[in-house]
Amino acid sequence: MLTVTNSLTRKKEQFTPITPKKVNLYVCGITPYDYAHIGHGRCYVTFDLLYSYLRLHGYDVRYCRNFTDIDDKLIQKAEKEYGDKHRYTEVAQKYIDAFHEDMESLLCLKPDVEPRVTESMPSIISFIEGLIEKGYAYVVDGDVYYRVRKFAEYGKLSNRSLDDLEVGARVERNDKKEDPLDFALWKHETDKNFWKSPWGHGRPGWHIECSAMARDHLGDHIDIHGGGMDLLFPHHENEIAQSEALLGGTFSQIWMHNAFVRINQEKMSKSLDNFFTLRDVFKKYNPMVVRFYYLQHHYRSPLDFSFEGLDSAEKAYRKLCKQYVAHDADSGINLDTYLEQIQSNVFFKSLVSFVADDLNTVGSLGVLFENRSLDTESVAAGRFFMQYVLGLSLEPLPEKTVEITSEIQFLLDEREAARIAKNWALADALRDQLTALGFEVQDKKKS
Ligand SMILES: [Zn+2]
Numbered sequence: 001m002l003t004v005t006n007s008l009t010r011k012k013e014q015f016t017p018i019t020p021k022k023v024n025l026y027v028c029g030i031t032p033y034d035y036a037h038i039g040h041g042r043c044y045v046t047f048d049l050l051y052s053y054l055r056l057h058g059y060d061v062r063y064c065r066n067f068t069d070i071d072d073k074l075i076q077k078a079e080k081e082y083g084d085k086h087r088y089t090e091v092a093q094k095y096i097d098a099f100h101e102d103m104e105s106l107l108c109l110k111p112d113v114e115p116r117v118t119e120s121m122p123s124i125i126s127f128i129e130g131l132i133e134k135g136y137a138y139v140v141d142g143d144v145y146y147r148v149r150k151f152a153e154y155g156k157l158s159n160r161s162l163d164d165l166e167v168g169a170r171v172e173r174n175d176k177k178e179d180p181l182d183f184a185l186w187k188h189e190t191d192k193n194f195w196k197s198p199w200g201h202g203r204p205g206w207h208i209e210c211s212a213m214a215r216d217h218l219g220d221h222i223d224i225h226g227g228g229m230d231l232l233f234p235h236h237e238n239e240i241a242q243s244e245a246l247l248g249g250t251f252s253q254i255w256m257h258n259a260f261v262r263i264n265q266e267k268m269s270k271s272l273d274n275f276f277t278l279r280d281v282f283k284k285y286n287p288m289v290v291r292f293y294y295l296q297h298h299y300r301s302p303l304d305f306s307f308e309g310l311d312s313a314e315k316a317y318r319k320l321c322k323q324y325v326a327h328d329a330d331s332g333i334n335l336d337t338y339l340e341q342i343q344s345n346v347f348f349k350s351l352v353s354f355v356a357d358d359l360n361t362v363g364s365l366g367v368l369f370e371n372r373s374l375d376t377e378s379v380a381a382g383r384f385f386m387q388y389v390l391g392l393s394l395e396p397l398p399e400k401t402v403e404i405t406s407e408i409q410f411l412l413d414e415r416e417a418a419r420i421a422k423n424w425a426l427a428d429a430l431r432d433q434l435t436a437l438g439f440e441v442q443d444k445k446k447s
Contacts, residue, residue, distance in 0.1 A: 001057065002356050004050075004224075005300060007232060007255040008157055012358055015254060017223045023054050023061045024218040026252070028210055028227040028235070029114070031068040032095035033077045035277040036102050038290070038305060039261040039268050043228045045291055045391075046258040046299040046359070048108040050226070052391055053355055056339075063111040064217045066210060067096055069118050070203055086193055089118070102278045105287035107391050115213045117204065121195050124204045124212040127246065128185045128197075136245040140176045142188030142200040148181040151241045157255060158233035183207065183238055207238035211251075215243070225252035229259050230267070258299040268305065276305070285310050288393050292317040295361040295390055318397060320368060324382040325394050338384055347371065348381035355389055364390075408439060415441070 002015040017023050027047045030040060044065075054061045069092035078088040103110075117124070128144055131137035137146050148154050148162070155161055165181055184205040186197060194201045214222055220243075227236065236255060243251035260267045263274045281290055284307075293313035297303045342348045347367075354363035368382055386392045404412075415430035431441050 002053070003358055004254060004256055005358050006253075007236075007257050008252075010159070013254070015224075017059070018221060018253065021059055023059045023224065024222040025051065025054075025061060025063045025224045025226065026210070026214045026218055026222055027063070027065045027111075027225075028231055029066040029068065030095075030099055031071050031073055032092045032099060033071065033073040034095060034270065035279055036099050037268065037270065037275040037277050038281060039228065039275065040099075041102070041106060041278050041290065042261050042294050042299075042303060043226075043258050044103060044108050045106055045294045047226045047256075048106075048391060049295075049299075049355070049359055049361065049389075050224070050256070051109060051111075053359075053389060056388055062113070062218060063109075064113045064115065064214065065111040066213045067092065067114060067116045068206060068209060069096070069116045071206065092116075092118075098279070102282075105278070105282060106291050107288070107393060109391075113217045115217060117209045117213070120209065120213050120216060121204075123216050124208055125195075125197050127208060127212040127215070127242070128204075130246045131185065131242065134245060136242075137185055138178065139199050142186075142202060143176060143184060144186035144199055145177050145182040146185050146238070146241060147178065148183065148241065149179060151245050153244070154241050155237065157237045157240055160233070160237075183234065185242075207235055208242055210235070211239050211242040211246075214239075214251075215247070220247040221249055222252045224254045224256060226256040226258075229257040230269075232257055259302045261303045261305050263305055265304070281310070285314060286397050288395075288397065289314045289317055291390075291392060292320075296365060298362050299359055314397075316369075317392075320365075320386070321394075321396055323371075323374075324368070324379055324386060325396060338380065339388075342381055342384055345377060345381045347378040348385060351381070351385045352389065361390065402439075408434070408437065411437075412441075419443075 003012050006013045051063050074088040075085045077091045079085045185208045186202050188202045194203050268275045351364045354360040415427050418427040
């Protein structure tokens with residue numbers, strides 16, 4: 001029914017949940033120290049599509065997306081903005097609120113649970129204690145490290161051998177560790193304002209947080225774990241090492257990763273300072289155009305972001321709305337009670353079959369555009385698909401208001417003069433010039 005590409009096996013696989021009809025989905029959330037950028041938007045729209053798809057097909061889905069609300073970046077931001085590193089909770093709250101606004105604008109459904117690291121400390125600490133007991137972790141001067149070589153399957157997600165990894169790890173040698181490959185589970189802090197643990201005061205490493213929060217809210221074994229491609233290594237590799245060492249079995253059956261958003265062929269990221277925040281893009285483009293733009297690209301292909309790309313997405317989206325939404329009034333179908341009936345609609349089935357094939361939204365959009373039949377059934381099926389599968393709003397976009405520059409006004413006046421003089425050849429030539437500049441001239445009959 002649904003096939004997805006599993007990063008763990010590097011294959012497209014049929015999805016079968018551990019418990020029939022129940023799905024536990026974990027997606028790594030943001031570190032709230034700044035506004036979400038369009039790379040974040042792509043990730044959360046991708047998993048929102050998956051979540052909606054599963055729910056629509058009768059699965060009981062539990063979707064968990066966390067907030068990493070304590071981190072070096074939050075502490076630095078608190079120092080910079082408030083002159084007090086302990087005010088990182090205020091930084092976190094500000095950007096969590098902003099993130100929720102952005103997700104709402106993109107019509108992303110709210111996950112069932114959104115745990116925060118600062119509220120999950122007891123389970124993080126007991127997770128680390130369990131790893132120490134089993135010999136997978138050790139304490140040095142109040143820090144706790146994970147013993148990577150003890151986990152025989154380390155590297156299975158990122159397909160790397162320990163030897164390859166060692167070459168990279170030597171560069172940042174830390175003498176406290178037994179082995180350069182080991183990573184921190186707990187970082188000692190002399191500041192008593194941080195959390196108390198059996199190893200002294202401190203705060204957790206990033207990777208352990210997700211292992212602990214996933215276990216807290218979804219259980220020891222989960223169906224699907226998702227995130228951006230940049231998290232595959234080391235973050236997700238380390239999550240597997242931690243969770244499987246403590247809990248045994250396979251931590252997540254399926255690992256799904258969305259590809260990067262790139263700018264000028266480079267990965268867009270905060271650290272490279274080549275990013276656009278969602279809210280800045282929303283000032284110029286309706287969030288539905290942005291959502292549509294994501295859906296026009298397969299989630300596993302890199303998206304080369306450009307404003308020209310957004311402009312053509314807007315044109316295409318308007319066209320699609322004209323095709324399917326404008327017929328609302330005469331379709332007479334109540335979308336909410338339409339689900340049963342629509343499952344057998346041939347056009348709807350063909351649209352859904354693309355999404356069922358590794359979320360191939362590109363294919364389904366092609367079918368939507370190609371459909372020239374405007375019978376009530378297929379128009380209603382298309383609308384239902386747009387709203388409930390693709391998560392697009394059916395509100396028509398407001399007409400775009402454009403500034404008439406003096407150059408455009410000049411051409412309009414010249415053309416009007418030519419028309420009055422009945423110089424049709426000149427009037428037509430001027431109309432062509434206006435068209436080339438992106439303006440469609442419509443002459444209304446004077447009454
Ligand atoms: Zn994570």
